[in-house]
Amino acid sequence: MPATPVPERWSRVALTRVDPHVDGGRWPIKRVVGETVEVVAGLIIDGHDLLSAELQVEFDGAPDRTVPMVLRYNDEYVASFPIERIGRYTYQVHAWTDRFGTWQDRFRRRVEGGDSDYEITSELLDGMALLHEAAGQARGKDRKRLQALARAFEEGDVKAALSEEVLELARQYDPREGAIASPVYEVRAEPERARFAAWYEFFPRSAPSKRPHATLDDAAELLPRIQELGFDVVYLPPIHPIGTTNRKGKDNAPVARPGDPGSPWAIGNVEGGHKAVHPELGGIEAFDRFVHRADALGLKVALDIAFQTSPDHPYIKEHPSWFRQRPDGTIRYAENPPKKYQDVHPFDFESPDWPALWQELKSIFEFWIDHGVTIFRVDNPHTKPLAFWQWCIEDLRSRHPELIFLAEAFTRPKMMYTLAKLGFNNSYTYFTWRNTKSELQSYAEELFQTDVAEFFRPNFWPNTPDILTDYLVHGGRPAHVIRFVLAATMSSAYGVYGPPFEHVDNNQHPEREEYANNEKYEIRSWNWYDPHSLQPLMRRVNRIRRENPALQYMRNIRFLEIDNPEILAFYKQHEDNLILVVVNLDPHHTQSGWITLPMNDLALPWDASYQVHDLLGGEYYHWHGARNFVQLNPHVLPAHILRLER
C-alpha cells in the first residue's frame, strides 16, 4: 500500500454539524414569511485558538445578508435571519481561525499576568504583523487606520493593542486563511397560509339552486357565508365534466341510475377533461366568476387535482399511449385485484411517451393558475412517481412561488414525509384517526416537536368525503365539537368537509368508514344557515384563531399534566398571547381533573392568582397557583379555549 500524500489543502477549523437541515441538506427546510431561521453550527479548532464564523444568506440566488455567528456554548455558533419574502433562501456557514482575536486574548492575559516589558514589546510585533496582513485586505480609510494601528503597536502602544477598535478592524479584514464552508442549505419560504389557514370543503353542485344540479354561480352565493364563518380557503372537489361509461350510482353502486350525477373524480367526457368545467356547473366562465367573488371576499379557492380519467376522457382517444394496455389492446382500468374500478383509468407515468404526458399534466396546473388558482389539493399523490411531483412542483414554483400544494396521501409515514420533503406544503395526516389522549399527544409531539416539523406541515381534518370515523359516528354532536376544536387548535392549518359535519351527519355507510348517501355520488341539500348546527361553533373557533396569534403557529404546542386520561390539555404561546386548550375526549360523560401549569415557563410566580377567560364558553375563571380544577360536560361544551389574562 503506497503512502498517502499529505492533504493538498487543510484547515484547522472543522464543522461538525449544521442545524436546521433535512437529511443533511438533501431537502429544504420550510419557513413562512415573517418567521426566522436560527442556524446553529458545531465548529471546532485544535488547541485554544478562537475561531470566527459567519452565515451567508442568499435569496433567489442573490446575496441577502451576512450575519456573524456568535459562540453560545459547547462549540455551538448561532446566527439568525428573517424570512421576508416568498421564494428560495439559502444559507451557508463559513468559518476560519480568528488569528487576531486569539492574539489579542493572549496578549491581554500577558499584560494582566505581568509579563516583562521585553515580552510585551516582542508580542506587539507579532500583533503588528497580523495588522499588516489585514491592511493588505482593506482599502481607503480602513487601510490607513490599520496601518496607523500597526505603527502604534510598533511603538509599544498597549492600549491600542487591547482596544475594541483594533479587534473589530482586524477581524473585518482578516485574510481568512484556511476558511471552510459548509454545504449550502436551502429554505423554502412559503406564504403564511401554508401554516395558518382554515379550509372549507363542499360540493358546489349541492349549493342552493333552482335546478337539481347547482352551478358555480349558485355556489358563489355561499361564499359570503363561508367567509363569515371565518374560513380562508374554499376547497372544491373536481369540477370537470364527468364520464358516463361505467358511471357509479349512489353510494358507489356499480351501475348508475338515470339522473345520477356520477363521481367528480371520474374525470372527463366528450365535453372536456382536466382543463374544462362541467357544463352543469356553468363552464369556465362561471368558475372565473366564482374565483373573482372569492377574491373579493379574501377567500382563496383550492382545486382538487386528480390525475386519472374516466373512460370518456379525450386523452383516451388522443393519447392512448399514456395509458397501460392489456395484451388485447384495451386500456387498463384501475384495479387492485380482485377489485376493479372500471370507471377510472390511471395514467402510465412510465409510458414510452412519458415526457409528453408529464408536460401535459403539469399544464393542467398551469391552466388553473391562469384562472386564478394558487392552492391545489392533490389526490393520491403517492400513487404517482415521486420524480414526477418533484419536477412538476419545482417547475411550477419557480414561476409561482406563492403556490400551495396539499398532499392527500393517507399512507405509510415514509411516503407521506417524502412527499412533504419534495415539495408539498401541507399534508393530510393520521390526526383523523388519533382519538385518545396518548395517541393525540404522541402524534403531535412527532409532528411539531421533532425534526419532522422542518419539512412536514400538517393540515388536520376531522372528516373528508372519504372518511367518517367511528368516533364521530358513535360520539354524535359532542364528538364533532371535540374533533373540530382539536383540529383547529392543535394545528394552525386545518380543514373540514363542512356540510355533513356541521349538521352532525353520522349516518355511516354499512361497510365503510365513510358517509352513507355519500355526496361523492349524489347531490344533497343542506341548511346553510342553521343556528342549531355547528356553524356558530365554527364561527367562534375561527374568530378565536384569528384574534390569538398563539393559535396561528404549530411548533409552540406544549402538553400539560392533568390527572384524568380522558382530558387532553395543552397550551400555545406567542409573545404575550397565551392560550390554554382543555378538551374532554369522552363524548359521553362529564370529566373533571386537576390541571398543572408550568408556572416557571409561563413566567408566573408559583402562588400567582390570575384569571383565565374561556373564549369558547365565555366564562372567566379565577385560578390560583399551578394546580387548578377543570370540569367539562360534553353535552354542554366539551372544551375550554382559555386565554390567560395578565
Next chain:
Amino acid sequence: MPATPVPERWSRVALTRVDPHVDGGRWPIKRVVGETVEVVAGLIIDGHDLLSAELQVEFDGAPDRTVPMVLRYNDEYVASFPIERIGRYTYQVHAWTDRFGTWQDRFRRRVEGGDSDYEITSELLDGMALLHEAAGQARGKDRKRLQALARAFEEGDVKAALSEEVLELARQYDPREGAIASPVYEVRAEPERARFAAWYEFFPRSAPSKRPHATLDDAAELLPRIQELGFDVVYLPPIHPIGTTNRKGKDNAPVARPGDPGSPWAIGNVEGGHKAVHPELGGIEAFDRFVHRADALGLKVALDIAFQTSPDHPYIKEHPSWFRQRPDGTIRYAENPPKKYQDVHPFDFESPDWPALWQELKSIFEFWIDHGVTIFRVDNPHTKPLAFWQWCIEDLRSRHPELIFLAEAFTRPKMMYTLAKLGFNNSYTYFTWRNTKSELQSYAEELFQTDVAEFFRPNFWPNTPDILTDYLVHGGRPAHVIRFVLAATMSSAYGVYGPPFEHVDNNQHPEREEYANNEKYEIRSWNWYDPHSLQPLMRRVNRIRRENPALQYMRNIRFLEIDNPEILAFYKQHEDNLILVVVNLDPHHTQSGWITLPMNDLALPWDASYQVHDLLGGEYYHWHGARNFVQLNPHVLPAHILRLER
C-alpha cells in the same frame, strides 16, 4: 424563469434513509471482528408495487458478498453481514421495482378472486413478456428454463405462473430497470482489543531495581505479574530521553534539584528524541526485549505518543522551522498566558515546512511499529490539527489495519467525538468525573445507547497520572473498589494507572486534582505483590470479565430500577450469559434497596425462583420474582457482580 426540463433519468423507487451511518456516511461506523452489521434501508415506491433490494458488501475494495434485503415493516428493508477480517468494509443498498413479483402477486389475487378465463389468459401474456426480459439477462440452463416457463405461460399454465420457482428465477434475472443505489457507507473493522481490553499503566523507571532508575529489563520482570492480574495491554508513558533545560522538579517544581529525573513528557535531549529510548531505561535493545517478553505472555505494549519536545530535542536545532518563533528569533515554548511551560515546545503544524514535519511525525509511529508496537495512546490530540490525525492515522492504518489509537483528549464533546470519527479507536472519557447514579447512567446511555456508539468507543479510567479525583481522595479504599468495578464492568475497555491505585494512594496535590509526589516527576517504589492492596480485586474482576462474554461488550448495558439513589444497578447479556452489576456508590455507608428485574426481557416467568451467584463476593443468593433485596457495606465489598444461574 424558463421551464424545467423533465429529468433525464428517474426511478419509481426512492431511498429515504440508511442506518447505521455516521453523519450521513461522512465517517465510517466501527465494528470489531466477530460482530455483525445490520443495515436498515427506508425504501418506498409509488402505488402498490413491490420492490426488491439488496446489500452489496465489499472488503478492502473487493466484492465480499451480496445479501438480499427483507421487508421488515414500515417500508424498512433489512440485511446483515458479518465482520470477519480487520480492515475496511463498505456497504451499499441497491433497489428496483420488483416487476415480476408485483405481477405474480396481482395474478394470484386475480385467480383467487375468480377472474374470467379470458382475463387470466390475457394477464399470463403480460407475465410471459416479463419472463422473456429475464431470459434476456440469463445464460445456460436458467435461460432455457425461463424460456420454457414463458411458453408454459403462453399455454395458460396457471400453476407454473404461481410457482415459487418462476418467482425466484424471474427475480434473479430481473433487468433492474431504474435501479437506484445508495451512497457507499464504510465500516472500520477493528481488532477485538478495540472493544474488549484491560489496560495497565505504570512508569517503568519505578520498577524494582538495584539502581535508583529502573530499566525496561527491570520493568519486564513485572510483566508476568501484570498478566497474572488479568490485564491485556501494558501502557508505558513516554520512554524517550528527557530534556535537562528548564527541567521540572518534584511535583512540577519550576526548578529541578540534582537527581530529579524530569517528566517523561519533556521529550528529547542530545541522546535522541521520539525515536530513542532513554539510556537509563536501557535503550532500544531493552525496549525490544520488553516487547518480546510481553508478546510471549500475550500482552500488548502501548506507547505514549506526545508530539512536543524539550528545549534539548534534536529537532530544535535540526528543524527550527518546525517550531513557532518569537519576533526576536527564539523558539516559543508552550504557554497559556500568563502560564508558561518552559520545559516544552509545541510543534508548529502550520509551519511553512509542514509537509516535512507531518511526514517526520508520522515516521515516529512507523519507527515504533517496526519495534512491535501496535497500540498508541496519543497525548492531547486535540491540540494538533484534526487534518493531521486524519491523514496520519489513515495512512498508517492502510498498511497496519491492526493498529489501535487511544485519544487522550479530555476536552469538549464535539472535539472528542470528531477525533473518534476521524480514526481514533478508543477515547478517554468523562467517566473519570461521573460519580452519581444519574451522572453515570445518563453518560452511559449517551455513549452506549445512542448513535455515538457507532463511532466512539470509550476506554474508562478511574485515574491517570494527571488525575486523582476528589471522590477517590475522600472515599478511600471503598471508593477505589467502586470506581474500579464500575470502569471494568460498565465499559468492556478500561484502564487504570495501577501502582498508586492498587495501594489506595489518596494523597492529593494541595492545588490540583492529581497525585502528590507525582510519579511524573519522581521515581517511586511500590509493593508489586501486596495481598492487602487492590491487586486481588483486580485479578478477580479481570477474571470475571474474561469468563463472562456479557462483560466483553458495551452496547448491551441496560440499567435497572432500584429504590435507592445511592445504588447503581445494571445488567449485560450476551447470548446465555447474563451478568447483573450492583454497586453502592456511597463509599461511607451501607446502602440497601429493592432492585427490579425486567423478567420479560430476561425470559423469566414473573414468579420465577432462581439463583444468582456473586462472582465477586462468592455468595449464592436465592431470588424470587422481579423484586429482590440487596444490601452493600462499602467497607466489606461495595459491589455485586452477579451471574444469573439458569
